[in-house]
Amino acid sequence: MGNLTKKQRARRDTKDALLHNLEIKNLQEKFYLDMVENYMDLYDDIVELNTNYPVQTAELNAQTPSKQGAKNFDVKTSAEKRQILREMRAILEFLGLKPNAPGDPPRGGGGFEEL
Helix, strand or coil: CCCCCHHHHHHHHHHHHHHHHHHHCCCCCHHHHHHHHHHHHHHHHHHHHHHHHHHHHHHHHHHCCCCHHHHHHHHHHHHHHHHHHHHHHHHHHHCCCCCCCCCCCCCCCCCCCCC
């Protein structure tokens, strides 16, 4: 596959880590693989929001005499990001791949440290 961008490598590495951990847990049914695809779709949404968010806010600031337009966009985008992240965490928990909280000892069996 030619040269990958940093974002493409990060996406590939994330998906590979999820699949690796499913393999360790012997969860290879299509249903689980579909859940990984759902997670990756949400991952793409977060990347897109993080990439486009500053540009859109700057455009709104330039277009609106007051900061109200940008403020409304900030609140809406923050809420959308929080909802996506909640859904991502729910998928990880469903798959038994909940990341360690800071300060928690590493879990055995491959864990989730790769992400």
